[in-house]
Amino acid sequence: MTLKVGVIGTGAIGQEHINRLNNKLAGAQVVAASDIDAAAARAAVAKLAPGAKVHADGRAVIADPNVDAVVVTSWGPTHEEFVLAAIAAGKPVFCEKPLATTADACLKIVNAEIAAGRHLVQVGFMRRYDSGYRALKKAIDDGAIGAPLMVHCAHRNPSVPEAYVSSMAIVDTFIHEIDVLRWLIGDDYASAQVIVPRNTRLTHSKLDDPIIVMLATKGGIRIDGEVFVNCQYGYDIRCQVVGEDGVADLPEPQSVPLRREGRFSTAILQDWKLRFIDSYDVELQDWIDATKLGKVDGPNAWDGYFAAVTADACLEAQRTGAVVPIVTTPRPVFYDKG
Amino acid sequence: MTLKVGVIGTGAIGQEHINRLNNKLAGAQVVAASDIDAAAARAAVAKLAPGAKVHADGRAVIADPNVDAVVVTSWGPTHEEFVLAAIAAGKPVFCEKPLATTADACLKIVNAEIAAGRHLVQVGFMRRYDSGYRALKKAIDDGAIGAPLMVHCAHRNPSVPEAYVSSMAIVDTFIHEIDVLRWLIGDDYASAQVIVPRNTRLTHSKLDDPIIVMLATKGGIRIDGEVFVNCQYGYDIRCQVVGEDGVADLPEPQSVPLRREGRFSTAILQDWKLRFIDSYDVELQDWIDATKLGKVDGPNAWDGYFAAVTADACLEAQRTGAVVPIVTTPRPVFYDKG
Amino acid sequence: MTLKVGVIGTGAIGQEHINRLNNKLAGAQVVAASDIDAAAARAAVAKLAPGAKVHADGRAVIADPNVDAVVVTSWGPTHEEFVLAAIAAGKPVFCEKPLATTADACLKIVNAEIAAGRHLVQVGFMRRYDSGYRALKKAIDDGAIGAPLMVHCAHRNPSVPEAYVSSMAIVDTFIHEIDVLRWLIGDDYASAQVIVPRNTRLTHSKLDDPIIVMLATKGGIRIDGEVFVNCQYGYDIRCQVVGEDGVADLPEPQSVPLRREGRFSTAILQDWKLRFIDSYDVELQDWIDATKLGKVDGPNAWDGYFAAVTADACLEAQRTGAVVPIVTTPRPVFYDKG
Amino acid sequence: MTLKVGVIGTGAIGQEHINRLNNKLAGAQVVAASDIDAAAARAAVAKLAPGAKVHADGRAVIADPNVDAVVVTSWGPTHEEFVLAAIAAGKPVFCEKPLATTADACLKIVNAEIAAGRHLVQVGFMRRYDSGYRALKKAIDDGAIGAPLMVHCAHRNPSVPEAYVSSMAIVDTFIHEIDVLRWLIGDDYASAQVIVPRNTRLTHSKLDDPIIVMLATKGGIRIDGEVFVNCQYGYDIRCQVVGEDGVADLPEPQSVPLRREGRFSTAILQDWKLRFIDSYDVELQDWIDATKLGKVDGPNAWDGYFAAVTADACLEAQRTGAVVPIVTTPRPVFYDKG
Ligand SMILES: [Mg+2]
Ligand SMILES: [Mg+2]
Numbered sequence A, B, C, D: 001m002t003l004k005v006g007v008i009g010t011g012a013i014g015q016e017h018i019n020r021l022n023n024k025l026a027g028a029q030v031v032a033a034s035d036i037d038a039a040a041a042r043a044a045v046a047k048l049a050p051g052a053k054v055h056a057d058g059r060a061v062i063a064d065p066n067v068d069a070v071v072v073t074s075w076g077p078t079h080e081e082f083v084l085a086a087i088a089a090g091k092p093v094f095c096e097k098p099l100a101t102t103a104d105a106c107l108k109i110v111n112a113e114i115a116a117g118r119h120l121v122q123v124g125f126m127r128r129y130d131s132g133y134r135a136l137k138k139a140i141d142d143g144a145i146g147a148p149l150m151v152h153c154a155h156r157n158p159s160v161p162e163a164y165v166s167s168m169a170i171v172d173t174f175i176h177e178i179d180v181l182r183w184l185i186g187d188d189y190a191s192a193q194v195i196v197p198r199n200t201r202l203t204h205s206k207l208d209d210p211i212i213v214m215l216a217t218k219g220g221i222r223i224d225g226e227v228f229v230n231c232q233y234g235y236d237i238r239c240q241v242v243g244e245d246g247v248a249d250l251p252e253p254q255s256v257p258l259r260r261e262g263r264f265s266t267a268i269l270q271d272w273k274l275r276f277i278d279s280y281d282v283e284l285q286d287w288i289d290a291t292k293l294g295k296v297d298g299p300n301a302w303d304g305y306f307a308a309v310t311a312d313a314c315l316e317a318q319r320t321g322a323v324v325p326i327v328t329t330p331r332p333v334f335y336d337k338g
């Protein structure tokens, strides 16, 4: 059985996902697509999924009876509408992050999914599919380091454009840590604090860079997360988990060790896409396979909501310097595992 | 367009390839299969490629008009027959190593392919598709270390069964280095010598273990290749290329760095399949894609022949202790790149 | 010229320093010693510095006209008295940490030294003499990573005895980071905060373990320092400095890389003495050489005072959870470099 | 008790040893010196050992009744004479490598020492005192890798001057491996073979570079030793010992790990002196201490003779391409350990 997919939004990530689903992964076919720029949608489809139908808008994609499942890769502010529409249509939906632009909107989606009585929504937090994070989680779950007590991590980009301002360090950058660390250590967040070192000379007036985000979990685990988006030297994602019996690190990406010109060295990636490109493949293949079984295995609507609430707390902490509690509605039984 | 594949031989590797081609990779479908044990073929097909036709023998698979291309995963001694038949039928054929059990038989295949006037044959040397070897080759080709002068490598297995005897260190184990190093450094072999250290206490009377295979290339590059198949500690493939301007190493497989119980450590794989499992996927996806374009991008019949001649020289060197020349027929223009 | 040294306090560290000065390093001779336990002093001298005179008390050691310089390795509460007496006698004095047990007492020493008009006092912060920290400082000072913005560090011990309580995490353990990081980054501290994760199950009721000490410098550098003294796996001192242009790490102690039993590993030290044993030699040799030149090159009385004030702030931060300012008297011109 | 040392030869290494013995290490004093250039000797002594007497020649140094022990750092061809004279005078002698310029001369020294009935001679193979080799030897001796079967090693220099010709790859460069590996694995050599890869473009007509020296031990251990003295990238000494149960590597020199400009790197030393500078200190301190006890703990005259015989065999193997046996006189009981 082939999963027939409709893709809403054919920008860069949309085109990549169309190509993945249609030409690279197994078990799916892109049968429909739309974009706010209809010509762009037609061009993308012509190139990557020649047989697919181009619809006037995302709602038409969802309504297409030939579409089994929906991928939302449109502009963030439209996510809420399309995800709710997919739930209303009873169709599984993979939505790129963010699930919605506000925590309230995420909660609305959570409630809609619960009302629908079926698990339909997955959010595009691809790091959970990275082989490194998976191996790290396995080590922790296998008890290699005992119960986690602290996480030291860093998210570094070589540089960011002028349009990148302080809040984006949370909602575009650290948001990945917010989701993946919660999954990694299996604990929910209780509070956030943001510490602001002296700015690097290489930032601009609208961006405090670097910052350190401190999270406490309900179970008392402490996370310190450096976000440094003008670090110059490369795209570097670091994560060290300190447990009661040992310490585990996120593996480094593979690189050829070179001895030349007086240095022993490995290359550091310069582009985040190269770092997580494989994760996208695993993520969507997993989504195809789970969807066919009527399941959601990946980050779900509740995870999307939790990330949104956490990001809001981090933003407030960033503005105020205070320790800000992270408070969600009680976790619905619907999202219990097993 | 989907490539319709017939698989000859449904043993362990055959089943894995059927599953890859049919359920995991993009652009292929297994439409026919056979095995000397017809019931085994039926069971494999029922489980992994339900729609495929089970034929009485490999020749019938090749003859099936619905079959576009053939995968040979039967017992080694049958490879020659099936590859020649596929060539005769004008059908692309992917043959697991060895291409044939003798250098003469490989040469017969080479000549048959040349006579057919089309590139049809690929040999299953999967290491060329390993991400580590590819990165290493790219570094060399990019000039990172200058012209190669020496290669130091090792092929270590934790242990081998009693049935594994001295010759298998060449034909089953070092054969992978024979192919991949020639590709890596872009040079043909000129001679072989085998040096036999004291045996490990953990070998048996029919197996000299470890050995060191010394190869010289036509361009004067020297390779020392340790083969140690009872090394106890793990499956470890090492390769260091020393160039005029620097040195490059094969990257280590990814592993979680752990600090516990007084050691800082990473895991070493215990099973060769885990080491190269991803390479099989890349290899067959590449084969599917190239085959659709009417090309052979991977190790070809000439490479299979060259590996066979080299292995024969290594075996003689192992028996005699002498430096044994590696002599092939002149390379046919047919196999020129470009 | 041989520097004739008197040693006050012949406990474990006292005996080690006597042996170093007298038998291992160049240019010094231990000519006098004392201990509260006179028999112990006699035994130490008999074994390690046979010709030295045993005095009734530390003041007599200082007063001995044959003594050029004094080493204070007695019980902490006595340091103030002996250092002040040495200053009064105009004799150079090397005092093991702490310089004195209160910041006020340290300040009294500072003022006495200024009044004496000569640099006489060095404090035993040996980490500044560790080859790893020195190499790290050189990299920073050479501009390899640009201006420092953040320091991530950890001080881990395998375990501590029952008598070790929460305050000792600051005054016995993190005190080393307090001194060495200030020297490393060349900036003074402005405030401290202590964050307390969930305790490890392996601590006891009087000890919060681990903790994270957050320091801010006057220049805006932020330091997060994990102190985890029941980490089980080893004695591990980690330090990463993040600068505007790059990141530098404290080198690992040398260890033989081993491949065995399925792991690639290096040993982690289990005893802090092994980690810094070489530093003691360098430290005291440097002190001998500088003392002969009438200089103090190492951590001085002002550094001892600054460490004491910082430790007090960390202790208050540990008790209160608040961000505590670190306030010293203005730095006297007497302690300007150059 | 201070060991009063006379130094013969005050060139570069002679001056360094005078400074070590007199100003850096404990328990020795340089009381006499000589050089073929008497002015040079006077200048060296004035600067580094002001009280020492300058003699007309090395024999006078040895004869000086104030001299307890002799260090020979003169030109290689004079070593034999001075070592024999020291033995005749019954004085301990530390001789920089080579012990003598021919194996026969070394054997004459061996016989003279046996005739003297006392262990008096140590040869300056400083690698045995390197902390890395010592740690590696300890790992092997502790059984961490089981019985050694193979050693893979490399000796790389960034470049050599024009005066460096092929034979020097053995007698000046690989000679260090010859001694240290024999000590490391506790086995004597039985034969040598030299393999010559294509020359690097960066060598000249009198120097084959790189080469691979293959040694077999009496116990069947096989060593492959790359010597590459124009490797460009740095001074790099590598050694991997493969045992029946595991593999151990020589540790890398300490270096600050840096992340900058797209690379994660450590520095590679450019000068061999930096690599082994600490070993010289350990070596001479050990010699002082052992000499005071009337012992020779380091490489002795027999080791010097064995190295000379091995080097001769390697030179012949280099000239002829053949496998050359390494044959010494039987090991005298005098040199038995314990
Ligand atoms: Mg995503
Ligand atoms: Mg294969």
Ligand SMILES: [Mg+2]
Residues within 6 Å of the ligand: C096, C097, C124, C125, C126, C127
């Ligand atoms: Mg100290």
Ligand SMILES: [Mg+2]
Residues within 6 Å of the ligand: D096, D097, D124, D125, D126, D127
């Ligand atoms: Mg030497």
